[in-house]
Amino acid sequence: MKKERDIDIVLGLAGNPNVGKSSFFHQLTGIGVNVSNYPGTTIELAEGIVKHEDHTVKVIDLPGVYSLGAVAEDEWVARRAILERDVDVIIDIVDASNLERNLYLALQLIELNIPIVIVLNQYDVAAQKGMSIDPESLSESLGVPVIPTVANQGINVAKAFSVAIEIGLKQKKPEKKVDMDKKLEERVESLAEVISKEIDTVPFGLPPRSLAIKLLEGDEELIDSVIDEEGGEEIAEKARELAQEINEEYGEASAFRIARERHGLASLISEEVSERTEVSPSLSERISGWTTETKTGVPILIGVFLGLLMLLFYGGGFIEEVLIGGWETYVEPNLVSVFQIISPNPEIAEILDIGINLGIKGILAVMFPYILVFFLALALLEDSGYLPRMAYVMDSVMHKIGLHGKAVVPMLGGFGCNVPAIMATRGLTSKRQRLISTFLITLVPCSARTVVIIGTVGAFIGVLPALVIYGMILTLIFLVGFTLNRFIPGETSGMVMEIPPLRKPTFKPVLSKTWNRLKEFVYIASPLLIVGSFLIGILDASGVMNSIVEPFSIFTESVLGLPPILIIPLLYGIVRKEGALVLLFAVAGTSNLGSFMTSLQLFVFALVVAIYIPCIATIAVLKREQGWKHAIIVTVSTIVLAIIVGSLVFHLNPLSLMG
Structure with a gap:
């Protein structure tokens, strides 16, 4: 996809399935949207045009995915749209009532060093479950803006949209990187230095650290892209050596170790920014159990x-x-x-x-x-x-x-x-x-x-x-x-299937x-x-x-x-x-x-x-x-x-x- 002449900025809505992306999307765009297949795939994307102050914004509802591994076609489409800069800024919709699980994708997006806003959606559902999340603390931990919303009621949707447009226009990247384990981080930085020295054109314009993580995960598409560049063979070989070192150090493949690190970070951050109190099951939860x-x-x-x-x-x-x-x-x-x-x-x-x-x-x-x-x-x-x-x-x-x-x-x-x-x-x-x-x-x-x-x-x-x-x-x-x-x-x-909460249409x-x-x-x-x-x-x-x-x-x-x-x-x-x-x-x-x-x-x-x-x-x-x-x-x-x-x-x- 290429940006049309009369479009000032393209905003992509990302997130896990069943986090309220559709509600958020339709709060922004209304009923009149276009649905079309992503080129070369059967995956449908909904698009809408929104006027914001003096800017014309295209909003794209990306497929709901749990990661950017590109294993399934929907993951490939979401990742492709982001990597090829089909979108200028991402709003990552996070289910506040399942913060830890949703932060895994958020951490992957932040690793790409792209303009991003985290939206804590279904904030009311989290409160009903006895969860209290501090958006400011989460923002400080991730280095990106975090805004609580209740999309199906329109609460804070306009604010999140406005912040995203501002960040997208300025191309403001995350203010900090979320570090992994020290020894793992050393190997990531080591590979990032080699990438900076050996090749002039980094695939998809990724920062060296982002590319290093993907290569250590064994991302075949990016490995092939690197090898096609002059000096790429040396980088691919260095990535294989470091991946082997990680395997020997931790007793598991580097891709699994990096995934485990993300899950650990998601759990740690979630614990630090949220508190939980015991509450009686709501009527919705009781009905959900009956179903x-x-x-x-x-x-x-x-x-x-x-x-x-x-x-x-x-x-x-x-x-x-x-x-x-x-x-x-x-x-x-x-x-x-x-x-x-x-x-x-x-x-x-x-x-x-x-x-x-x-x-x-x-x-x-x-x-x-x-x-x-x-x-x-x-x-x-x-x-x-x-x-x-x-x-x-x-x-x-x-x-x-x-x-x-x-x-x-x-x-x-x-x-x-x-x-x-x-x-x-x-x-x-x-x-x-x-x-x-x-x-x-x-x-x-x-x-x-x-x-x-x-x-x-x-x-x-x-x-x-x-x-x-x-x-x-x-x-x-x-x-x-x-x-x-x-x-x-x-x-x-x-x-293996996730069951979302029952909610009012x-x-x-x-x-x-x-x-x-x-x-x-x-x-x-x-x-x-x-x-x-x-x-x-x-x-x-x-x-x-x-x-x-x-x-x-x-x-x-x-x-x-x-x-x-x-x-x-x-x-x-x-x-x-x-x-x-x-x-x-x-x-x-x-x-x-x-x-x-x-x-x-x-x-x-x-x-x-x-x-x-x-x-x-x-x-x-x-x-x-x-x-x-x-x-x-x-x-x-x-x-x-x-x-x-x-x-x-x-x-x-x-x-x-x-x-």
Whole structure:
């Protein structure tokens, strides 16, 4: 990334996961932010532009990481942005209630000798836990400004931002270095002197001491960069000799010794600047305990899931009823009149009616009642810190299908969208787990599939049959996972996962997450669906529709028991799932699907659409993550599963639905 001409300063927000970076970011930037991938990676960065006095500031929310080791892709991105000076100043968000753990990353950032401000966020949570931290003492120990904040309430956020801008503009570095063990420090300084003498251009402009520490840690990227410089071979050799000396001196690899020193310093500093008193557990902490205990956590998890579905069934259904009722009362009659004025030709008027009227009506029936409500609920669950608790509770169940509880997080993300959920499997520890979880995520009913289920079965048959579809899909996921676990060689590893504190969701981050997910539907899907509606209108008016439908009619009608015309939305569902519902309205010629299809047909249609491969975007990400072979296998397998299950339900009709 390069600084744009009209940007005066770039500020990066760094910190561990779950420290409140999102709250801090959205307090600064508001809702209107851009989300894009860091060049050459799948890691998304949120960016916002802020005016501060006479300066234009770009704020970048860097990935949440525990260190700058560049082992995982998110660590690499955070480190790369800092090393290449994509950012002018860092605000390191530290969880005040977990000071010792968070100081490890802070010490690494300070070692880089870059302009930095430490923010003690969640200061109120620390106080509730009986922790009292002295920001001035911490600032003196670290040699950088330290400001306590409560980001979700906006407390001191503006002050921290102002101080960071001032430091960034002046390029004010840390005022002191945090020394390690004396003998270790001597070797660091010895290598730093050699670096100063031997090479003119230090990689990434790092200070010699910072580079020396990284070389002693065995940082391969920086070692390669040094070797490429004239005189670099001598420095690399000197680093190897000193690393061997450290190994002999302390009985462990130099990288481990340096990490141990940082942890020790973090513990020592934390003890010196904070005091702790015993306090009774707060209500939030007690609720947090209930969510992670099996006896209470499982019922809570089921309750949350059912509550989400009820919100969609009743809340979304009410919104749909209001929107469609208003459209049919106030807009549709006028549009039909306009179409007749535009063209006396009934076929042209029919094309316009299907393309514009039914197309927009279908989008309204999908976007606001179901997609918007689902994304809003998902953002609330994410911001509250509840999702990791679901992962913890589900850990033992997940082991039966070859995964651990951490895989629940990307799978839960699949309820929003399968594409980023599949990308999130990179955080799993083995190729086997990534393969199994990727396959299962494609079966998770994403928001688009949920729209189809609720917009058909939920709206026209009832809540219970819709819940049965979810039950069938979850059972199918378990059976497929159990089978894959049996036949794919390897073992399931254990889970190491941090559980953040429960917290009250913050208004701006929730709205921002909701909008960032919804805008793809608004800007990309909606125009495509209007085009699809127009195409249906043209095919229907020209008589070409029958020539497309007839070859599939035996399969559609005899195997699945559906009206032959439904092959059109079924095929379009491979492009975008919500499009299957919108085009269903278009081919039905009415928003009252109950008058076009029987209850059994609605159930089978929703079930089939909910099982087979989510969309073209999912196929593309499967290819990128697992290769064409696995992408084709997953795609074909889910289509076959959908046909088999749909056919069985049609012919057996286990719910005795009206056929």
